[in-house]
Amino acid sequence: MDAPIEPVLRTLPIFAALDAATLSTIAAGGRRLRLSAGESILREGEPCRGFFAVVAGGAKLFRLSPDGREQVLQRVRAGQTFAEAAVLTMKRYPANAVATETPTEIVEIGAESFLRLFDGDRHVAKAMVASMSTWLLRLVGRVEELTVLSAGARLARFVLDLPSSNSADGLVVELPLAKKDLAASLGITPETLSRLLRKWQDLEIVRGDGASIVVLDSDALVAIAEDVGAV
Helix, strand or coil, X not given: CCCCCHHHHHCCHHHCCCCHHHHHHHHHCEEEEEECCCCEEECCCCECCEEEEEEECEEEEEEECCCCCEEEEEEEECCCEECHHHHHHCCEXXXXXXXXXXXXXXXXXXXXXXXHHHHHCHHHHHHHHHHHHHHHHHHHHHHXXXXXXXXXXXXXXXXXXXXXXXXXXXXXXXXXXXXXXXXXXHCCCHHHHHHHHHHHHHCCCEECCCCEEEECCHHHHHHHHCCCCCC
16 A cells, blocks of 8 residues: 655645645655656646646656657756646646656646646635746756856756765766766757767866766856856
8 A cells, every 4th residue: 555645745945834634635646657767647738637846856847859769858856846827827748758767756746636626716816826836947947057157167066066076086986877867957969978078078177988987076067057168
């Protein structure tokens, strides 16, 4: 028997201000999904059946270009939600979503029962507006990254945002994505990604270009991230 959903909902920022009775109603219309990396959560064009909250692991939202290339729109981590706007304003999902880690746990919140609450409870409506505003800010940042920042700045920001551990030589960072997926997320080609990592190694900014890299010169990487470095 699956564990109850309500305690999970309590941990999500979007639902933090809701009372127990409201959470119970939302939970009654939800279900838990346990997925492996690459498993589909939703597909572009499918009827909207609900929106989703990542409890553990991660997911990516993407569309396919006419030539079949993946265009990553956003990556979603634990504690974040997605597809709220689709539930409120669309009949079909505008993009695809798949799990990016094994295991990934997601709560699907059913559209029908949630929309009834949304129409009748101002606290629920306020929570949804706040969540969608957060998404808007993320997307604005994403547009800035892809249209203003250089490829090197995008990669540097990504690396600096990752958890790290200290070593004798510098900061050890585990890359959570395969190179192909990382390149797609940054809006660059895998060849450009490899070229940047090789150049950074030659300049002794980082060491390694596999799943784990060591940041040898964090000041230089910060300068690149701010788009003031020449790399």
